[in-house]
Amino acid sequence: MHQTTIIDIAKALCISKSTVSRALTGHPNVNAKTRDRILDMAAQVDYQRNQLAISLLTNRTSTVGIMVPEFISFFFPKVIIGAQEELARSGYNVVICHSNESYETEVANAKALLASRIDGLIVSHTKETRNFDHFRSFQRKGIPVVFFNRVCEDMDVSKVTVDDYHGAFQAVEHLIQTGRRRIAHLSGPDTLMNSRSRLAGYHDALTKHGLPIAPELIISYDLNLDKANIYVNHLLNLPNPPDALFTINDPTALEALSVAKRRGLCVPDELAIVGFSDDPVSALIEPGLTTVSQPVHELGQQAAQVLLRQLLTEDNTFVAERVVLPTKLIIRGSTVQTSTNSY
Amino acid sequence: MHQTTIIDIAKALCISKSTVSRALTGHPNVNAKTRDRILDMAAQVDYQRNQLAISLLTNRTSTVGIMVPEFISFFFPKVIIGAQEELARSGYNVVICHSNESYETEVANAKALLASRIDGLIVSHTKETRNFDHFRSFQRKGIPVVFFNRVCEDMDVSKVTVDDYHGAFQAVEHLIQTGRRRIAHLSGPDTLMNSRSRLAGYHDALTKHGLPIAPELIISYDLNLDKANIYVNHLLNLPNPPDALFTINDPTALEALSVAKRRGLCVPDELAIVGFSDDPVSALIEPGLTTVSQPVHELGQQAAQVLLRQLLTEDNTFVAERVVLPTKLIIRGSTVQTSTNSY
């Protein structure tokens, strides 16, 4: 099926395509009467410009790609919305790819985005990603890349994260200050920079307060929630079990909470639990989950702003930016006995 | 910055662009030796085909647009994933637009998708949408449209939904069978077809069991969660308050649950609550929320399959399909006293 083009309009009105183009793009050098006739005709045939042709000619798509590993959790959608709002303000469209935590899919998505000639890329990589060549392709071709949340250390590109180290440090310090001494950490895979940072925060908080690092209390897992309860049970079955658990994220902490309940453990008295992210669910359940909240929407905004700055720097003078947003410890019933269980 | 083209490769090897094109597209009529040289060179310069040029020429983008009103809740992301899996299998890319429940944004998104020449559209409209002309544009231009979840009655296009009427009917019947007599309904805006269907199911269940329709117990609201508690409180403040509440969706039901708790009402004894959708949170809270679950992932799959069938029917012989997926009532503590509160 043929879609109406400016040539169709030109023929119908017996004028040249140049004039039609001028009228439709709002160029001033066109007679008012002619312009009206053209606009009328365009409306009548429901003309829609062909962005493909324009992008091909101008070598700009006004489209930014956003790649995320998943978007079932609240986190990535909210980041995307933050970024999108910011990008829309500057006239950029967004195409969203989710890799389903699969490296293969991520590489395929990268190729597709490259072929579709996006102007920039905002990305959080999968937990499987060890090789970043598919992202370096963008860099080589002069397409700005901004990493967020899960960033690649080795690439000289802009990165936007929250202060994972400090958030974890605060969380663990809170557990120590409320009297816990055997604090376990259910960590993420070491492919993830934020996972490593949180582990470092955990480590340093213990050390600062003179507590030993117990390797048997540190478990790194692949974020596959189905397996979380296995690891939590393993920890609780230890001869000398932990009195507190700091997890890589809230879903894991919620699993832990459910395991603790199933085992008849009293939370927070027998086991204190702290998550990371402040998932909306964490405030709804009982006891409420103590967690490290991060400015999710702002994360997206900042990533977009950094990218926009780079898109506006046409020459190659742009230097990679590093943005670190603050986290905040939210204390709820999973670490501190609350007088009331109501909301 | 200039990206490598087949012409660059052709010049470098002193051959014609036609031969390069043939080699890269896997056309058989090219000398094996020449092909190897071309593929080597392409790999060396990290050549990426320009999809814009190909799409312009072939008049096909192999891209499907998916428009949703929001994607913070678990529902739409999961539908999108279902659809995307299915579409990827047939070699289609997906571009996702969310309208943030704004009609203006929806129209703007539709224009952008039209300009970017998507091959097909899967859509759930905003709660503000009363005029569907921006979707008729696609139809007129021969671009297949499939509505899901929130469908437009007046358009002759394919539609995929769950059985909202029956789901609501079952939910209300369950409330009646467990002894409730004054059942309130917190409904969605009447712009939404599924909202109207659920209201009809509520209505007919009451009628079937000889219960009166009490207009003061039916409130239609705009799904703005901040206001939900106002309406719930209003209902509970009635001289003759309801003993059960059926809500348009789970987030609303969760708000109601929280209001009931704040008021010191015992759920389910003094107030039974049923939601719709089976949000993951509904199983985690206490009491668990009784709700009507829908096959979310399958909804996306089916929408994609219907669209794919239409995309393969090149002539105009395709007739609109209507798919209705079954719902299932999940009974939890918010309507029936459970012996244990554990998971």
Add this chain to the structure above:
DNA sequence: GGTTTTATTGGGAACATTCCCAAAATATTG
């Protein structure tokens, strides 16, 4: 070795648009 067949290659149109430059039409000036 010449002729026919087959394999391989190159040239150019087409896709829809913008933008530059020249041409034409109109308006302004002396």
Add this chain to the structure above:
DNA sequence: CAATATTTTGGGAATGTTCCCAATAAAACC
């Protein structure tokens, strides 16, 4: 009214690719 200035219009190149058709090169046949 002629000369000049201004407005308005049209023609054509360019964007990167595929595909058709013709041209060339190589192989096969008599």
